[in-house]
Amino acid sequence: MTHNFIKSESTYRSKPPSDSSLLVNQTPHLIMGSLCTFQIGIDTIISDCRDCIVGQACYTCKLKRNHKALTRARENLEARKGDVNDSVARAEQQLIKPSNEVKLWLTRPEKTIEKAEKLIDRASGEIEKLRLAGCFSKDCKSSYKFGKQVARELKEIGVLLNEGYFDKIGEKEAASKVERRPSEPTVGLGSTLSLVRSSLEDNNVGIIGLYGLGGVGKTSLLTEINNMLCDPPIRYDVVIWVESSRSDTVQEKICEKIRPSDEPWKKKVGGEMAQDIYRILSQRKFVLLLDDVWKLVNLKDVGIPNPSPENGSKVVLTTRLSHVCRAMRAQRIIEVKCLGEPEAWTLFQQKVTFTNSDPEVREVAKSVAAECGGLPLALDIIGRAMTGKTRRESWDFAKKVLKNSAHKFVEIRKLYSVLSDSYETLLRDRMKSCFLYSSLFPEGSPILKSSLINYWFGEGLLDMFESINDALTHGHYVIEQLVSANLFQQDEKDDYVKLHDVIRDMALWIACGREAAGKRFLVQAGLQLTEAPKVGNWKDMRRMSLMQNEIKNLSFIPRCPKIETLFLNSNDLQVIKGGFFQSIRNLRVLNLSDNRNLTRLPEGISELVSLECLDLSSTGLRELPIKLESLSKLKLLDLKNIKKMERIPQKLIRLIEELRRLQDLNMLSTHIGSISALERFLSSHNLRGCMVELWLHTLSESEELNVISLANMKLESLNVCNCEIMKEVIRIQIPTNTPRFDKLGTVEISFGHNLKDTTWLILAPNLKSLTVAFCQEMEKIMSKHKLSEVANVVGDLDSKQFDKLQILWLNTLPNWKAYAGKPYLSHV
Template identity: 45%
Template structure:
């Protein structure tokens, strides 16, 4: 980095960017070097241009009795006159937007003047706007360093006062997920906890509602809230909060997330799903750049402490805990008390062992319900009766559920329905009532053997239909797959289709529909016994 003039350090709040910049500053101050001038200043979100200029003026020795009477142009000339002949290091902590060096008349650090600008920010985008030749993401601590930091804050006396505490302390450390801010805050809070019972209680509180833990709700979360508040729009903020519905350390597929946003009507209306996907990917990029999500190719992950912050924010900073009901991976064998559902707007019970949903739940505001990866066997007829606002329903990965209740027809607003990887054997005719559906996923439902006529074709608003590895024979729909294809042809708004076809005649009919050919992303031809009968000319047109 010797030849790089501008270096940006970016990462989430509390990850240690300021600590790192402080070490750089101290190194300049206490280690022999050839810099003529080292300038350190905290910029922060609300610091104005004039204040930045005055601070630089003071540290360059420009501030005399006449300084306050000068306009910003004359001040800028004074700063330039001092810095143009010096090799300087300018260290800017916590910048939220581009700092215009030209307007300040600070010479741009480059190979010729050998000066340096090192800054910290929470956004990778700011690094780009600042023209950073080197962007360094400050990551959370690896386990060894995280554990060492936590032990330091707790202290040896507490840590080894009882033989059970070290193991419990490791569990607490893992909850912090390597974030120094959380490690320090929680470590200090636990320094006076000298019994295993107190440590077990702390673990329960952190896992159940981290905002109730000492220092989290009044120190850690409010600091992280700054990044949330600085997001460019309410739409982006809503998309960010939605990510907290998924379990800890869950790799969220980007398209799955975007389709949920579409179902919730968070995104804008577009003529086709591609427009919505593009907007969704743009929002994901914004959240990744702000270090509020971690991007991994087709997936994103939310840091555990960021996720806890999002849940806290979704519940109006802890004041309305019923807004988001999130009990993921909690080993529940029964659904939470249905009285707590009444005020819920979004709810996630993913990754539990719930088998039955038998009570009627009155949820006038519930718009998303995630029941993915449970052990569901039965949903009562009246379960969906009082959910007038439900738009997103995910029942995927429940192999034990074989039938949907006829009462599902009581839902008035669903736009997203995911039944993939379930044991569903038939779709009820009542499903026709869900005429606002935009997304339907029936993939990997190998036991599905009956879809009533005119059910699929009734979803006239459908944008995405996933039927790859759906059913096990060509008579999944009364009349066979050819009749199913005829229904697919009726879906004029369909943009994405995945499908398995097991019948030559159905494939031939499929091949005559330009719309189906255009929107198909995955086509699996399975168990064909007379593929040779297909005309070569017909096959050549398939994209």
């Protein structure tokens, strides 16, 4: 019927004019023909009208029935669409790729269904109008048009339904999906690549974490791994590379690679995406390569099946943050280290493309390469910048700039911009300040953790803690975070950290340039200076480091009211002008240690009313200014190894009297050269509570030292030296409240010629380092006789007493026999 209606509609549109007056004036033979023609025209018109009326009646009077038919047709189309989608999903699980015909059909139902729904919603109103007015109402034309739309939509859905049946969904995809990535020849990555290769072959290793400095070559290494997987035999169904997962695009990148279907991924939420990814990858043996990870990527949330021996899949990630590897539970964590000197020179030569074979130029070039610290990105940037430079003067200048002020080397700022991303990951400004503070130390110099924390505490970077012990705990946490971010490196000695040369330069670039307004630094450490910088350079400085130079005199008065830290240690200071300290009253940290020719301090040091940390250790001071008590905010005072002061014990006693008045003192390190001075020291509860390092030298008044009097203190380090008359370091009469040296980690005993054992150390459960040297009568570490006496008082002794001992140094002990009680030192 629809076909006939369309034909009648065509005839109706082309009908001739109906005005009969136009036919009357024609010639006879033409009239005859016209009459015939007129008759035919009338018949056609009548037929057209009949078809029109029938058609309209068909569309309008059957609208209710067509409405129901359209509703059922829409439901059938929606069901057919769901069936096809389910078939596609099942096919993908079998690694079958949908055909283009199927994918094209899936794009069509959605719009058709939306159009049908609009017609269905409107049909109720049209049907109600017809019920009230009848099929031949004045609204017939409107109803006719609407009925026609319904009929057309019904036909379109019928066609779409018929086309939605397929003999097959698609063809099975090729097994391997590995794309080779562009790469350059690498240097020095062979051993690390071998470790990764062996990890990929290890069934017990599912997740491999690679961490290291920015620019160390992690991405280059990951590229080599990717390309290695391209070579036969290919053992994986798919290798997926995701760049910079710092952004939230991991799922999208994976979806682009595995293509579960052609539906727009942006229309799916994370959970739906994860289900699709899991459905596909759970049927495949895959390798996921995650490059430049800055935070935990939850594989489950993304939809990545957990790699296991059963599925044989792997995840390899690179990151600057070692804790990310642990957070992602990597079974194999590998540090990508900087290049050694030979490899660094090889890489540098590749980048610089030497055109000059002058051996002198090459020798200077080696020094320039060495300034890069084996960091491949630095070698690349500096090498390219020096390409074409054939004059030795150019290389000498580059060496000087890189050595003294690398941040002024224009090209290297590109490197700092890359490295500073690690700095930006530090969430707290205080932690950033702690990191920048470390640039005050000389290049390549190990930094004692406890000293660094003390300086942070004195400068107010840890001023949320009143107690130095709490500050120390938090300070070690900060150091751990900086090590994890690869801004600090753990030194070979556990108590020290260090900065890579390029990282230190980057810190200075930030402190002296990018953030100069709030963090003005002047750092000229370890440069063999014989004079301090010009006074004008001090004006706006907040932190200054002139350590490890050869400065002899400070004979000027600086004007630097903003300065808070001043490092003058490890120089050859002999004279400090009386008024030197008068204009730096805001100074909080002052380090004058290791100036052995500095015999006196100016009285003006009492002007430093804001001073909180003062280090005078290993100086030649003979006495301290009487006005030391003016430093009322002093919290940390280091007086150890001031040997010349030991010769005037009455001055030392006076010192102790002065120290009693420093009520804020938290940490004290000092030498004591007499038993009477020690007794007076111990009589002060305040001083007992802040002593962390104690040097007892030349105690000649007694054959016995009651070391038990030092128990239950904060004491971390004890040095007993040149006590030749002393025969005992502990009285046998141990009190019944079981004294302990819980904090004591380091003990050094030397030149105690009459000492025979160190049994008292059984009361130091956390001892890490023990040195016994130049003790003529020393026979044993532990005496069985004394051990039994100690046990009678304190109870059974722990057989794991020395489990934390790391260093045992025994030197020049001519009467040495052995140690009793094997369990106590069996692991040494």
